[in-house]
Amino acid sequence: MKPESKANSINIRRGDVVKMMAGRDRGKTGRVLSVDRAKNRVTVEHSNMIKRHTRANPNKNIKGGIIDKEAAVNISNVMLVCPGCGKSSRMGRSVLPSGTRVRVCRRCNATLPE
Ligand SMILES: [Zn+2]
Structure with a gap:
């Protein structure tokens, strides 16, 4: 698979609400903080959440100690939650007559900006 086509299959953006489908936090929903x-x-x-043991670094204003931090999960372990129907659903994509590319909920046909 070409790298471009792989990147293309990612339909989740920063700020989207997703549902965790696997792991300790299965069933939880949350906002996407970052996408790699x-x-x-x-x-x-x-x-x-993970606990990160950090060493204080006064130069960067980082405090030492144990810090709770979100760890990245594989994209296949989350599902986008549709703002239209409030359910985790698969998304299709489509192009509006105006030429804008959107994501479309497969359940309720609500559109989300891409
Ligand atoms: Zn929907």
Whole structure:
């Protein structure tokens, strides 16, 4: 598979609400904090929390201690939650007559900006 076509299959953007489909936080929903297209991973707010033991770095104003932090999960382990019907659903894509590309909910046909 070409890298471009792989990146194309990612239909989740930063700020989207997704549902965790696997792991400790299965069933939870949260906002996407970041998307790593190269690694096919997303970071979801308050999900898959890890404890990171950090050393204080006064130069960068980082405090030492144990910090709770979101860890990235594979994109296949989350599903987009449709703002129209509120359910995790598969998304199609389509182009509006105006030429804007949108994502379309397969359940309720609500459109989301791409
Ligand atoms: Zn929907």
